[in-house]
Amino acid sequence: MPTSSMAGGFTAQKTPVVMQIIPVLGPGGAEQGCIDIAAELNNVGAKSIVVSHGGSRVPELARAGTLHIDLPVHSKHPLVMWKNIKRIRRLIRDYDVDIVHVRSRAPAWSAWRACQGTQAKFMTTCHAPYKTQTGLKRFYNSSIARGERVIAVSRYVANYLKATFGIDDDVIRVVHRGIALDKFHPTAVSAERMIKISREWRLPDGANVVMMPGRITRLKGHHVLIDAIAQLKRTDVFCVLIGSDQGRVEYRKELEDEIRARKLEGYVRIVDHCSDMPAAYMLTNVVVSASTEPEGFGRVPVEAQAMGRPVVATDHGGVRETIQRGETGWLIPPGDSTALARAISEALALNATQRAVLATRAMAHIAANFTKERMAFDTLNVYSELLGEKFAPAKKTKSTPISGKKKQPAQSKAKKQSRPTDSAALRRAAE
Numbered sequence: 188m189p190t191s192s193m194a195g196g197f198t199a200q201k202t203p204v205v206m207q208i209i210p211v212l213g214p215g216g217a218e219q220g221c222i223d224i225a226a227e228l229n230n231v232g233a234k235s236i237v238v239s240h241g242g243s244r245v246p247e248l249a250r251a252g253t254l255h256i257d258l259p260v261h262s263k264h265p266l267v268m269w270k271n272i273k274r275i276r277r278l279i280r281d282y283d284v285d286i287v288h289v290r291s292r293a294p295a296w297s298a299w300r301a302c303q304g305t306q307a308k309f310m311t312t313c314h315a316p317y318k319t320q321t322g323l324k325r326f327y328n329s330s331i332a333r334g335e336r337v338i339a340v341s342r343y344v345a346n347y348l349k350a351t352f353g354i355d356d357d358v359i360r361v362v363h364r365g366i367a368l369d370k371f372h373p374t375a376v377s378a379e380r381m382i383k384i385s386r387e388w389r390l391p392d393g394a395n396v397v398m399m400p401g402r403i404t405r406l407k408g409h410h411v412l413i414d415a416i417a418q419l420k421r422t423d424v425f426c427v428l429i430g431s432d433q434g435r436v437e438y439r440k441e442l443e444d445e446i447r448a449r450k451l452e453g454y455v456r457i458v459d460h461c462s463d464m465p466a467a468y469m470l471t472n473v474v475v476s477a478s479t480e481p482e483g484f485g486r487v488p489v490e491a492q493a494m495g496r497p498v499v500a501t502d503h504g505g506v507r508e509t510i511q512r513g514e515t516g517w518l519i520p521p522g523d524s525t526a527l528a529r530a531i532s533e534a535l536a537l538n539a540t541q542r543a544v545l546a547t548r549a550m551a552h553i554a555a556n557f558t559k560e561r562m563a564f565d566t567l568n569v570y571s572e573l574l575g576e577k578f579a580p581a582k583k584t585k586s587t588p589i590s591g592k593k594k595q596p597a598q599s600k601a602k603k604q605s606r607p608t609d610s611a612a613l614r615r616a617a618e
Contacts, residue, residue: 201283202233203228204234204282205235205286207235207236208290208291210261210294211239211242212243212244213243214244216340216484217314220364220562221290222237222244222251223559223563226251228253234254234282236254236255237255238260238278238294239255239258239260240259260293269297272301273301274301275287275298276301279301279305285308285574286307286308286309286310286574287309288310288311288312289311292331296330308335308573308574309334309335310334310335311330311331312337313331314340315484316343316347316483325351335358336572336573337358339360339361341508343483343504343505345359360569362566363509363556365558365562366493366553366557366558368493368559371465373495380465381466381469381470388456388470389456390425391425394425395421395535396426396472397424397426398467398474398475399412399476399477400430400464401429402430402432403428403435403438403457404438405479407430407479408478408522409428409477410441410442410445411527412477415524415531418528419532427458427467427471428442428456428458429458429467431460439457442457468490468491468494472534473496473497473498474491475498476499477527478501478503478504480504481503481521484504485505485509487500492509493550494550495547496546498515498517499519514548
């Protein structure tokens with residue numbers, strides 16, 4: 188009879204082996220989540236494998252003790268996807284893989300077929316809703332919904348999965364993304380780092396900085412923010428748009444032309460890249476997320492709140508689950524530049540005490556709900572569900588099923604019954 192052994196807080200008859208599959212390891216929330224889970228698997232004594240087509244972040248896996256295997260899992264070519272079935276199945280058998288966890292549609296098709304006839308459990312993570320213009324596209328997208336467990340990064344994504352693919356409630360688990368508070372915390376940023384970024388951006392002395400991080404693509408709503416800045420008509424506001432155009436040169440030129448047409452050259456600047464986002468947040472008076480289409484989660488508002496910054500975001504998608512309206516930030520209608528200008532103005536008008544109240548609330552909210560540790564613990568619990576006693580955490584917790592309601596920080600009955608405007612709530616709390 189096999190005997191159980193303890194491994195880093197987990198009981199196991201054998202060392203659990205989890206293989207994550209992601210197209211490439213570059214920048215992005217899905218990639219960060221993959222790396223974070225790989226590190227946590229190693230921390231608890233499990234064996235972690237990541238399969239991808241490489242990328243700039245592969246060395247991070249090596250430092251965490253995770254094996255990386257390079258396969259063309261990024262490809263959407265049918266022949267390559269078909270060949271990947273055999274490649275992945277060989278890895279499952281060679282490494283005695285218990286769970287194959289896939290984070291993208293093309294490799295999900297290959298991995299789903301590869302797991303059939305093996306001991307491996309197949310599961311997926313859906314990071315965002317996918318557009319379904321045709322029946323063929325819907326079928327292609329359905330690979331992400333074929334897992335024995337399907338993680339959704341927000342309740343918004345969970346509802347999309349249920350409505351689009353008819354997944355049962357007991358299959359879906361909501362595991363919000365989490366951030367590293369040792370990195371995204373005001374006390375973690377030195378003055379020297381802030382000075383360096385300020386010089387790189389050539390920030391005017393004494394300017395109120397409005398920052399919008401996000402790749403240069405139309406759905407991020409850069410044009411909405413530019414219009415809002417023009418409406419403010421304030422010479423003390425300086426706006427920074429951080430992000431790469433990733434080859435979208437026509438859209439970037441369109442934004443630059445609009446900046447010139449509005450005579451905002453001295454007040455709005457596009458920055459291709461920022462290697463120190465925590466320092467960038469600390470230089471910012473207001474952080475904006477102006478996406479015109481709903482996002483699956485929305486990492487920027489979470490990072491901004493963790494840094495104690497006022498944040499204004501559009502009121503749709505997963506962002507609704509990360510900002511407490513009127514308590515930790517502002518939520519405005521998508522595409523409404525006038526509402527965005529008004530919210531930015533209200534945020535800039537907060538006095539020192541009001542800003543401190545907002546920062547305290549926001550930081551506590553993120554620490555309670557959106558940490559890397561919580562995300563990792565909830566994800567490992569999903570692994571435990573699939574493998575039972577072979578992979579059970581020493582502490583017990585429950586990841587949120589689609590029908591479950593996330594517990595919110597305690598609020599007074601009066602606040603629950605009546606929601607004031609965002610600025611009124613913040614001011615009243617500071618009085």
